Amino acid sequence: DTGVSQDPRHKITKRGQNVTFRCDPISEHNRLYWYRQTLGQGPEFLTYFQNEAQLEKSRLLSDRFSAERPKGSFSTLEIQRTEQGDSAMYLCASSPFRGQDTGELFFGEGSRLTVL
Amino acid sequence: GDSVTQMEGPVTLSEEAFLTINCTYTATGYPSLFWYVQYPGEGLQLLLKATKADDKGSNKGFEATYRKETTSFHLEKGSVQVSDSAVYFCALRGTGFQKLVFGTGTRLLVSP
Numbered sequence: 001d002t003g004v005s006q007d008p009r010h011k012i013t014k015r016g017q018n019v020t021f022r023c024d025p026i027s028e029h030n031r032l033y034w035y036r037q038t039l040g041q042g043p044e045f046l047t048y049f050q051n052e053a054q055l056e057k058s059r060l061l062s063d064r065f066s067a068e069r070p071k072g073s074f075s076t077l078e079i080q081r082t083e084q085g086d087s088a089m090y091l092c093a094s095s096p097f098r099g100q101d102t103g104e105l106f107f108g109e110g111s112r113l114t115v116l
Numbered sequence: 117g118d119s120v121t122q123m124e125g126p127v128t129l130s131e132e133a134f135l136t137i138n139c140t141y142t143a144t145g146y147p148s149l150f151w152y153v154q155y156p157g158e159g160l161q162l163l164l165k166a167t168k169a170d171d172k173g174s175n176k177g178f179e180a181t182y183r184k185e186t187t188s189f190h191l192e193k194g195s196v197q198v199s200d201s202a203v204y205f206c207a208l209r210g211t212g213f214q215k216l217v218f219g220t221g222t223r224l225l226v227s228p
Contacts, residue, residue, distance in 0.1 A: 042205050042207075043160070043205075045216070058215075
């Protein structure tokens, strides 16, 4: 399967614990995005990378959230000291950049976080 | 800031009925507009897009026309099928930006 893959698909944790999600983009894509989606809402932008550089971060991304893409391939999203309000679906997407940006994002199936 | 407003669902239709899902946007400049679809148990996928005023995006029998004068990008299909049951998201990408701004989504339920 050459689509965007995310792991784990579902994480249940207790308030105050740290969690980390991993995203593997489509191999030739050099842009990678993280979104958060809560029930009944559309995806909200969190951050995006071009290769290993983090080029934009949303104000939604508090100090407890950190994202990395160390080698320009897979990315991790870590949430420290989780709160119940962090319960959501975390979506990863990727897109190619070959000088002609089509605007299309390719999404993974998401990682669902439940904070008890 | 940029935003997208789409009609609340669920929209419930019988097979072969005509579908319209309304979407309006607020943005400066000339955004690109998208419809994404999320089928049960799957990730979001692009359905169609339009990058400038009066462009019509189309795919799988769905169409949407970029109307700058009404800041709208309504999704239409002439005859829906049960397999079209999904959640549809309208989205925009502002000029000079990479991120997509999504609406809240509209669930479509099509019965046989």
